[in-house]
Amino acid sequence: MAEAAEAAPKIDRRRAPDTAARILDAAESLFSIRGYHGVSLRDIATQAGVQVALTHYHFGSKEDLFGAVIDRRADAHVAGMADALTQARQVAGDQATRRRAIIRAFITPIVDRSMRGGTGWKNYIRLMALVANMPQQEAFISPFRQHFDDVIAAYVQALRALHPEMDEGDVQWGFFFFQAMITHILAESGMLDRQSGGRFSSSDLDAMVERMVDFVGAGFTGLGRAA
Amino acid sequence: MAEAAEAAPKIDRRRAPDTAARILDAAESLFSIRGYHGVSLRDIATQAGVQVALTHYHFGSKEDLFGAVIDRRADAHVAGMADALTQARQVAGDQATRRRAIIRAFITPIVDRSMRGGTGWKNYIRLMALVANMPQQEAFISPFRQHFDDVIAAYVQALRALHPEMDEGDVQWGFFFFQAMITHILAESGMLDRQSGGRFSSSDLDAMVERMVDFVGAGFTGLGRAA
DNA sequence: TTTTTAATTGAACGATCGACTAAATTTACC
């Protein structure tokens, strides 16, 4: 170790204070709507206002760029979910109240980011849902799992600890149903309005959260009766 | 009208008794896994064992072929769902029993076709779920809506008639949650096994149906309490 | 059999794809 070990990594940002971010923003937006194969690097470069070669310079191949989009906000999102779970665990009350707290703690960070985190977060959440809906394509869903599997397992564990009387499989099924609801609902925007004849706004997710907490909370009570 | 008006359309099948069907089968299989943009006409032709030009000869453009895949089984599937709903409407019993009958009547035709309808139906159901998960792309989801919106509305109407005490919006939300669960679960295969550590088989959908009926049936009872 | 016509083949077309390179430009550091 002859060199100074304290040498800060101090990256040298000559130009491009936000070029890389603009490319990620454009990719995030386009991927979340049309999917990986439905978007070309030229589409992304055009929307970002840069040359196509810049995408390769900053992020390498198209697959690498896709991975960079997923990675950018993953840690922050996982941390937010973990915080929400920690708070939910401290909620006192009867079983139903504590169950609702955990359920709410899972959906709230996601909806909050989608609604109040800005355009980038809204696109990111939609991209997460899109990825979660293509489980056949291991290359795309693998990095997603790598980031979120642990924190999701923590939610399941919290519900299992809350329901020692329930079969472990029932709890897992119930949470999986919950997750499936969220995944599909976040992937869409517009279906709600059409199906209900315009009474609901799909962007008004706050009202949906409360109903979903009601629905899922009650749904858990229906599991494991036949067993 | 000089010609004989009774002239049967009697199409002339020289060769190709099943070539068109083989193309549809290949397209159905590939689209349902990799999505529209992830599949090339050459992929489809290769899997069907024909030349690329045949896809254009039989079905026109790539979009037309995609539409033909959706159209092929749509009527049969809609009819099966309508039949199941008719039977469910005749179930007697208390409110919870009749509600469970309607819920079961919605998921059963889908799962039955996926599990016991053969490979083609399994792929078709997965393709339906894939399409339902890209609501942003109007061109793809539009034909899907055209086929299924009416019968889906009939299920919602049946639940509303069963629950006159519930707010109309609550019933719609509840059914939408139910639909979201199904859509996501059908799109995937493999996630279940991983998440539960191998205890469940995602192909064992029969057990899932019972738990889903329990979950959704109980979930409806949780809606509309705060109102 | 001869004629007719649908079905199929093989081979292209222009366009666009992801990836890459070399040169030009800009910035940070001495």
Added chain:
DNA sequence: GGTAAATTTAGTCGATCGTTCAATTAAAAA
């Protein structure tokens, strides 16, 4: 101010895309 590294530009590469067309094959119609 000079220098080197980082960034951006312009352009090209082979491959593959959806689509089309002329020629060929095979079955039905006459």
